[in-house]
Amino acid sequence: MTITQTGADPDANPTVAHAGVRIAIMTDETGWHTGRLKKAFRARGAEARCVDLADCRIDTTWRPHGLVVPGFGHALPDAVFVRGIAGGTFEQVTLRLGILHALRESGVPVYNDARAIERSVDKSMTSFLLHRAGVPTPPTWAGESAAFAQRVLMREAAAGRQVVLKPLFGSQGHGLKRLGARRGLLAPLPSLARYQQVAYLQRFVPGARPGFDWRVLVIGGQAVAAMRRIGGKGWIHNFAQGALCEPAELDAPLAQTAVRAAAALGLDYAGVDLIPNPDDTARPLVLEVNGVAAWRGLQSVTPVDLAAALAGDLLDRKLAARRRQIEQAGEPAFAVLPGRHA
Structure with missing residues (x-):
């Protein structure tokens, strides 16, 4: 490109x-x-x-x-x-x-700039701005009430779905927990003490195996390079968690969605993490937008400097x-x- x-x-x-x-x-x-x-x-x-x-x-x-x-x-x-x-x-x-x-x-x-970084480092604000801009992203809940978070977990589990509990601030796949019914039993919500008493929950979107996600680097309003991150630590596909990187084609849905995500947060450059949308292949889902993005893994699989x-x-x-x-x-x-x- x-x-x-x-x-x-x-x-x-x-x-x-x-x-x-x-x-x-x-x-x-x-x-x-x-x-x-x-x-x-x-x-x-x-x-x-x-x-x-x-x-x-x-x-x-x-x-x-x-x-x-x-x-x-x-x-x-x-x-x-x-x-x-x-x-x-x-x-x-x-x-x-x-x-x-x-x-x-x-x-x-x-x-x-600082305002854009503040928006991207706070996952709840990222989710809100993506939703407001109409950028495809999984349903998300964030609040300080453990009781409300437990109700969300129970409601999602009753529908046969799981959720991912994430630190509000965090990167590289650290601190993520997948929650839901297993072997017919619903585990209670973990203590939020490790999460600074804030519950940020995002609906888990199952994918193919081995699992993968995309990282797209957006620079100045253009998607310039992409990779697939395959494997890693279970269902977490971060490079820092051992995922393998391979080049990915920047097709129109992937590029356009990543560019829209970066624009929604006002970022000059951004590392946008996306996964396939099982309901619409033309609308990949944005999981996170990194406003202080690393690119060493991506550089290893793209000819773009x-x-x-x-x-x-x-x-x-x-x-x-x-x-x-x-x-x-x-x-x-x-x-x-x-x-x-x-």
Whole structure:
């Protein structure tokens, strides 16, 4: 599939166009992903450095912005790529997301921005927004009442169905429990203490064996690569849980559904997890949408340079749109881009 980079000038030299551009890659750990991103930005003439959000701070005496981003002095980066946000206390995570909000309010393009990440990291909000946008997704219930969750479980079991209990915040298939009647007996709902007293239940959709799901990477409103994740730990098909990855064809239903899912959450880039819909093959079901998506498994089965595609979309679409906005306001972009302030 061809990637079209919206906003790019086909006659321009991209290395020259982005010379001197400074990118902050927000991450709590460095490794394969950050190495690929830094190389991709460097190939486009931009300089990228890794910054831990935990090391950033709001300081209203720090002129002229009131924001301190290590490695950028009194300036701000020209753009931010969010690769990872470390877990922590509610206050710590709130502050880290607040830094991303503050960068956006300061005119720095943030990829993905804090609001989109907040939507995607909260599975209940993801389910709500997908449902509201008409994106196919399994029936879902979320609440703090264990009694209500037990009633949902009993009702689904009475109809011969099972549900999956998931942590509201979580990834890589950790903490998932499949619930329902087994051997004619209905097990009670597990204690919600492990789930921070929140029940997020999603109807289990049985599939073929061996089971599989799709991971589609959406970049800048386009589905650019897909894989099937087969096997893994029982019915959980995450790469981190031992699933095998193989290339998958990006047919129209798969690509269009993934793009609509990313758009529903307002994400610049997203890893969209889908499964076949037993009731309608033309409408695959979206299980989750990852706003800080890893792509190492996907890169192993696609010829598309995914880091280059991500870097290109940030520079040629998101940053270019910000520059045009500034120029239309009557000032040259080079004079007022955040990173140019001293």
